[in-house]
Amino acid sequence: MVADLAKAELHCHIEGAASPELVRRVAARHGVDLSGLFDADGAFAWHDFTSFLNAYDRAAAVFRTPEDYRDLAYTYFTSLAAEGAIYGEVFISSDHALASGLSYRDYVEGLAEGIRDAEAETGIIGRMIATGVRHYGPDRILVAAQTVVNEPHPLVTGFGVAGDERMHHPRDFADAFRIAGEAGLGLTVHAGEFGGPESVRDALDHLGVTRIGHGVRAIEDPDLVARLVDEDIVLELCPGSNVALGLYPDIPSHPYARLRDAGVRVTVSSDDPPYFGSSIGAEYGWLADGQGQSRAALAEATRTAIDAAFVDAETRQRLINRLATA
Ligand code: ADE
Ligand code: ZN
Numbered sequence: 001m002v003a004d005l006a007k008a009e010l011h012c013h014i015e016g017a018a019s020p021e022l023v024r025r026v027a028a029r030h031g032v033d034l035s036g037l038f039d040a041d042g043a044f045a046w047h048d049f050t051s052f053l054n055a056y057d058r059a060a061a062v063f064r065t066p067e068d069y070r071d072l073a074y075t076y077f078t079s080l081a082a083e084g085a086i087y088g089e090v091f092i093s094s095d096h097a098l099a100s101g102l103s104y105r106d107y108v109e110g111l112a113e114g115i116r117d118a119e120a121e122t123g124i125i126g127r128m129i130a131t132g133v134r135h136y137g138p139d140r141i142l143v144a145a146q147t148v149v150n151e152p153h154p155l156v157t158g159f160g161v162a163g164d165e166r167m168h169h170p171r172d173f174a175d176a177f178r179i180a181g182e183a184g185l186g187l188t189v190h191a192g193e194f195g196g197p198e199s200v201r202d203a204l205d206h207l208g209v210t211r212i213g214h215g216v217r218a219i220e221d222p223d224l225v226a227r228l229v230d231e232d233i234v235l236e237l238c239p240g241s242n243v244a245l246g247l248y249p250d251i252p253s254h255p256y257a258r259l260r261d262a263g264v265r266v267t268v269s270s271d272d273p274p275y276f277g278s279s280i281g282a283e284y285g286w287l288a289d290g291q292g293q294s295r296a297a298l299a300e301a302t303r304t305a306i307d308a309a310f311v312d313a314e315t316r317q318r319l320i321n322r323l324a325t326a
Pocket of ligand 2: 190
């Protein structure tokens with residue numbers, strides 16, 4: 001039902017998109033020891049949010065050269081296109097680049113080459129959102145924002161914060177979001193995933209975002225749901241990720257339909273696909289099968305993603321035209 005539907009993904013971490021197979025291949029280039037990273041079936045080994053973040057950092061550290069990152073972006077964007085996506089945004093992280101011994105510029109250039117190669121081959125359009133990592137602390141987040149503003153790149157069009165939402169308060173990141181916003185970058189933040197509704201409210205109060213990564217726990221507070229509708233906030237929903245990380249027992253329990261029915265603008269993404277057994281096509285399929293989302297409802301999610309994408313007006317119009325002919 002959804003295989004031929006045009007899709008768009010706003011929420012995927014590029015380091016979290018690396019499959020075990022690609023991690024093994026790149027690790028072999030550099031002789032990196034991977035012991036303990038995989039389980040007996042060859043999947044990433046993790047059992048809760050903290051161990052997921054640790055596995056994620058270890059796998060990310062395998063990518064060390066611009067070519068490694070080019071291969072990662074190329075693999076991800078071509079696989080997205082193969083599932084019917086016409087547009088994708090990936091979260092990137094200058095902190096992970098530095099941990100791998102790469103400058104921000106070399107990291108971004110490597111990724112951009114992969115995005116351009118994928119576009120040349122499949123037509124998919126891609127952009128990057130620079131992120132700070134919440135559990136690395138406010139000082140590092142400010143440096144991440146300064147880095148992206150001081151070294152602009154045409155394909156880096158947004159700024160955000162990912163990582164462990166149980167740490168720090170959004171007001172601690174307000175300066176980082178202010179300088180990124182003043183530089184014309186689109187703004188999004190992870191909130192309402194491992195924090196409750198108050199975390200979403202604090203993010204809206206302090207960070208000037210137009211989108212929220214996850215935001216699902218807003219469903220616990222009707223006034224906040226009304227505020228999301230009033231302020232036209234777009235949620236980057238990742239149902240498979242939320243189920244895999246234990247927020248909800250299964251797809252039917254996920255608040256996607258309830259948020260949508262309340263009038264919140266929702267989109268569909270895969271977050272860190274190989275960790276969660278997910279992909280953009282799987283997410284659309286789960287919502288169709290597990291929540292009875294119609295083809296028209298899922299097409300509307302794609303249109304919302306294009307409307308909320310961090311792209312210039314001309315690119316947005318090109319994407320809308322492509323939807324019309326899809
Ligand atoms: N970084 C990668 N995946 C994440 C998630 N689901 N939540 C917060 N930070 C992340
Ligand atoms: Zn995420």
